[in-house]
Amino acid sequence: MKILITGGAGFVGALLAHKLLEREHLDGQPINELVLADLVPPAADLLADARVRALTGALIAQCAGLRGESFDMVFHLAGALSAECEADFDLGMRSNLDSTRALLEALRAAGNTPRLIFASSLAVYGPDPGLPLPAVIREDTLPTPQSSYGAQKFICEQLVADYTRKGFVDGRNARLVTVVVRPGGPSGAASSFLSGIVREPLKGEFAVCPVPPETRVALASPARTIAGLIAVSEASRDVWGGRIALNLPALTVSVGQMLDALEAVGGTQARALVQFEPDAEITRIVGGWPAVFDNSRAARLGLEPDPDFLSIIRAYLADYPREKQIH
Amino acid sequence: MKILITGGAGFVGALLAHKLLEREHLDGQPINELVLADLVPPAADLLADARVRALTGALIAQCAGLRGESFDMVFHLAGALSAECEADFDLGMRSNLDSTRALLEALRAAGNTPRLIFASSLAVYGPDPGLPLPAVIREDTLPTPQSSYGAQKFICEQLVADYTRKGFVDGRNARLVTVVVRPGGPSGAASSFLSGIVREPLKGEFAVCPVPPETRVALASPARTIAGLIAVSEASRDVWGGRIALNLPALTVSVGQMLDALEAVGGTQARALVQFEPDAEITRIVGGWPAVFDNSRAARLGLEPDPDFLSIIRAYLADYPREKQIH
Numbered sequence: 001m002k003i004l005i006t007g008g009a010g011f012v013g014a015l016l017a018h019k020l021l022e023r024e025h026l027d028g029q030p031i032n033e034l035v036l037a038d039l040v041p042p043a044a045d046l047l048a049d050a051r052v053r054a055l056t057g058a059l060i061a062q063c064a065g066l067r068g069e070s071f072d073m074v075f076h077l078a079g080a081l082s083a084e085c086e087a088d089f090d091l092g093m094r095s096n097l098d099s100t101r102a103l104l105e106a107l108r109a110a111g112n113t114p115r116l117i118f119a120s121s122l123a124v125y126g127p128d129p130g131l132p133l134p135a136v137i138r139e140d141t142l143p144t145p146q147s148s149y150g151a152q153k154f155i156c157e158q159l160v161a162d163y164t165r166k167g168f169v170d171g172r173n174a175r176l177v178t179v180v181v182r183p184g185g186p187s188g189a190a191s192s193f194l195s196g197i198v199r200e201p202l203k204g205e206f207a208v209c210p211v212p213p214e215t216r217v218a219l220a221s222p223a224r225t226i227a228g229l230i231a232v233s234e235a236s237r238d239v240w241g242g243r244i245a246l247n248l249p250a251l252t253v254s255v256g257q258m259l260d261a262l263e264a265v266g267g268t269q270a271r272a273l274v275q276f277e278p279d280a281e282i283t284r285i286v287g288g289w290p291a292v293f294d295n296s297r298a299a300r301l302g303l304e305p306d307p308d309f310l311s312i313i314r315a316y317l318a319d320y321p322r323e324k325q326i327h
Numbered sequence: 328m329k330i331l332i333t334g335g336a337g338f339v340g341a342l343l344a345h346k347l348l349e350r351e352h353l354d355g356q357p358i359n360e361l362v363l364a365d366l367v368p369p370a371a372d373l374l375a376d377a378r379v380r381a382l383t384g385a386l387i388a389q390c391a392g393l394r395g396e397s398f399d400m401v402f403h404l405a406g407a408l409s410a411e412c413e414a415d416f417d418l419g420m421r422s423n424l425d426s427t428r429a430l431l432e433a434l435r436a437a438g439n440t441p442r443l444i445f446a447s448s449l450a451v452y453g454p455d456p457g458l459p460l461p462a463v464i465r466e467d468t469l470p471t472p473q474s475s476y477g478a479q480k481f482i483c484e485q486l487v488a489d490y491t492r493k494g495f496v497d498g499r500n501a502r503l504v505t506v507v508v509r510p511g512g513p514s515g516a517a518s519s520f521l522s523g524i525v526r527e528p529l530k531g532e533f534a535v536c537p538v539p540p541e542t543r544v545a546l547a548s549p550a551r552t553i554a555g556l557i558a559v560s561e562a563s564r565d566v567w568g569g570r571i572a573l574n575l576p577a578l579t580v581s582v583g584q585m586l587d588a589l590e591a592v593g594g595t596q597a598r599a600l601v602q603f604e605p606d607a608e609i610t611r612i613v614g615g616w617p618a619v620f621d622n623s624r625a626a627r628l629g630l631e632p633d634p635d636f637l638s639i640i641r642a643y644l645a646d647y648p649r650e651k652q653i654h
Contacts (some may be wrong), residue, residue: 070638089493130569140458144488144571151489161471162478166416191517197435242457244471 001029002070006059006103007077009043010035011182012119012225016075017046019226026073027115027234035071037062037077043079060094063102067109073233074169076103077119079187082285085149095150104159114169117233118160122243123150124175126288138294139244140223145286147190158173161243162199173245174232177218177293179225181316189286194219198313201273203268210279211255216291218250220305221312222319231301249295249305252310261309265317328356329397333386333430334404336370336511339446339552343402344373345472346531346553351398354442354561357646362398364389365405387421390429394436401496403430404446408515412476423479431486437493443498444560445487447572449545450477451502453615465621466571473615474517488570490555500572501559504620505546506552510644517612521546525585525640528600537606538582543618545577547632548639549646558628566628576622576632578639588636592644 007013013036018033036042037055043063046052055062059078078099085092087171096169100118107114107183118149126146127133133143145151153175193210194217199208220228228248232240240246295305332345334340340363348357363369364382373379382389386405405426412419427445434441453473454460461468472478480502487498509522520537521544527534547555554576560566567573590598622632633639 114561128569128571130567130571140469142467142571144569145485146492148489148493151485151492154614158472158478158482158485162475165473166475240457242455242471244455244457244469 001026001031001072002033002035003031004035004037004045004074005077006037006075006317009038009040010077011177011184012176012222013038013075013077013114014042014046014221015226016077016103017042017052019230021049021051023047025231028300029072029290032037041097043214047082058099060099060102060183063099064107066103070110070112071114073232074103074114075115075119075229076100079119080149082121082123082147082149082190083192083282084188085286086151086190086281086285089148092148092152096149100156101159103192104163104169108163113170114168115233116160117229118171118173119229120153120157120173120175121150122175122247122250122289124157124245125149125290126150129305133290136292136294137247137290139247139297140216147285152211157245164243170237170323171243172235172240174228174230175222175245175247176225176228177250178249179222180219182222183312183316183320190282191217193282194258197255197259198262198316199273201262201270202317204273206273206275209255209274209276210277210282211286212278212283213256213259214254215283216252216254218252218293219285219287219292219309220248220250220313221315223315224249224303224306228303231303235301246297246301247295249298249303250291251306251309252291252293253309258309264310265269265313303326328353328358328399329360329362330358331364331398331401332400332404333360333364333407336365336367337404338511338638339503339506339549340402340404341369341373341592342549342553343404343556344379345368348376348378348556350647353378353557356399358618360406362396362616363549372500385426386515387429390426390433391634393430393433396438396441398441401430401434401441402446402556402560403427403443407475409448409450409476409517410519410609411515412479412606413474413578413612415587416475419475419479423476424482427483428486430494431490432517433556435490440483440494440497442560443487443496444556445483445498445500446556447480447484447502448477449504449574449577449616450474451481451484451572452617453477459495460617463619463621464617465573466574468623474612484572497564498510498570499559499562499567500576501555502578503555503590504547504550504575507546507547507639510643510647515642517609520543520609522583524582525589528589528597529644531600533600533602533630535604536582536601537604537612539605539610540583540586540603541581542610542614543579543581544613544617545579545616545620546576546639547575548642551630551633551641555630558630562628569594573624573628574620574622576625576630577618577620577635578633579618579620580636588640591637
């Protein structure tokens with residue numbers, strides 16, 4: 001089996017690559033080749049694996065070359081992030097919409113109807129002035145994106161669905177919720193602070209929280225996110241069911257509850273490092289995303305949300321022990 | 328007021344142009360200039376009006392030129408039709424998606440936030456394998472397009488909504504139902520026969536009906552369709568409400584009921600001219616469109632569906648007396 005991961009050098013892409021290499025198989029087939037496409041090369045440990053090939057550069061420029069390759073499975077994770085797309089409309093249209101369309105055209109040209117998992121986002125949802133969000137989001141809830149990132153993701157879902165209907169690809173749209181705790185530094189995502197308010201205090205550093213503590217958010221640990229992408233890639237067409245996007249499982253917590261868990265792990269001194277500095281734009285975007293999902297369709301694929309935020313922090317500390325310095 | 332109609336030489340575009348010229352005003356402003364953009368020039372009577380200017384050629388090629396113009400109001404009706412888009416995927420992507428995006432970019436570049444009425448379609452709806460259509464369609468029903476035409480229209484709605492949110496245009500998405508009775512000949516729409524099975528028999532000619540008589544369809548007369556587009560263009564932002572697409576009012580009838588009305592006007596000899604020859608692809612596309620809509624939002628804009636199909640035929644005969652030859 002030959003697999004392509006776009007955004008393969010990013011946090012989620014690299015985790016997925018590691019997991020696939022460790023599994024050695026996907027959907028009952030041995031993994032012979034894993035192509036990691038991204039703006040930058042993947043980490044050295046990934047590159048050292050004989051099955052890994054790097055494709056470095058802008059995805060949209062590489063799609064002409066991809067036409068000559070036949071992938072069995074494609075995880076399309078590449079894209080500009082939410083705050084970036086809101087600040088630079090043209091960047092988002094190019095990096096999310098145009099790149100996805102170019103990828104779809106390349107996969108169509110290859111002619112082998114590869115399976116394609118498109119990483120969409122809960123950001124497709126938001127409260128339209130003409131239609132408030134329901135209390136609980138289901139897969140048949142009408143998305144009304146309130147950010148360009150969300151609009152671009154929702155448009156790409158429609159492209160994936162129609163390319164699938166036409167038989168050009170075997171596409172599945174999976175909507176990720178916010179992945180926490182991410183190691184490293186802040187990103188261009190409006191939700192970046194949701195990792196920062198845990199990661200930075202555990203290192204003894206200040207962190208800014210731009211939304212009020214009562215803000216509720218929908219989260220998943222990196223491990224559950226990867227498990228979700230793999231389950232989507234291995235689901236039979238019957239179990240998957242139609243061409244409607246799937247909402248991956250979400251743990252619903254308030255920012256205040258996140259800080260309670262931080263305090264349980266890092267003590268009051270860790271919590272005291274989080275400073276509330278309201279940011280209207282971040283509050284509008286992140287506060288507009290829904291936090292409560294009906295995850296029954298994901299459950300039929302064997303996927304469950306993380307049990308609580310404490311377990312997410314503990315898993316982070318186990319996976320990245322050097323990130324924690326004060327405890 | 329300077330108005331642009333794309334698809335301005337088409338049936339609906341030309342009717343709208345005539346109506347606007349006759350009204351002389353729109354949204355309280357005098358109409359000084361009416362630009363009709365289409366692949367072919369508009370009819371001579373429209374061109375003879377001093378307020379009319381023709382822009383002839385492919386819309387996508389003209390959009391660079393449109394960047395230098397400031398329109399107050401744009402009716403975007405141009406596009407490839409449903410059966411054409413299903414037969415030629417690339418044509419649909421270019422004529423519907425790329426052209427609409429180029430138009431949006433031109434209007435954004437003009438910098439005056441023009442009001443834009445985008446003619447979407449009930450074809451955004453269809454029964455997905457994973458989600459059957461509800462009995463009654465409302466504006467918050469999730470569209471799951473089952474044709475490339477429907478997918479492209481739904482994608483364009485998302486673009487119009489986000490360009491509106493960003494303040495680049497003041498856009499409104501209005502979903503048209505099938506417009507009958509159209510004069511002239513067949514078109515590239517999968518629904519073309521819905522005019523043909525009335526128009527042809529009234530001229531003493533055979534007509535083929537590719538769907539079973541029990542098929543229910545959602546229809547509007549040309550006059551109600553034009554009234555709908557004008558009401559949408561004149562609605563205040565408050566009355567319009569948010570960025571969700573509006574379903575224009577629909578009369579629900581079965582094909583059998585349409586033929587009952589044909590017989591009431593043209594006699595049994597007219598009805599006998601309609602031959603049922605099932606076409607699986609047309610039945611899939613047209614039979615997949617919903618037929619029953621909750622039109623309460625349209626009613627708040629003062630819009631009602633046609634009262635019955637007999638009145639639609641009578642209006643057609645009054646408007647196009649020379650089309651009727653056997654009665």
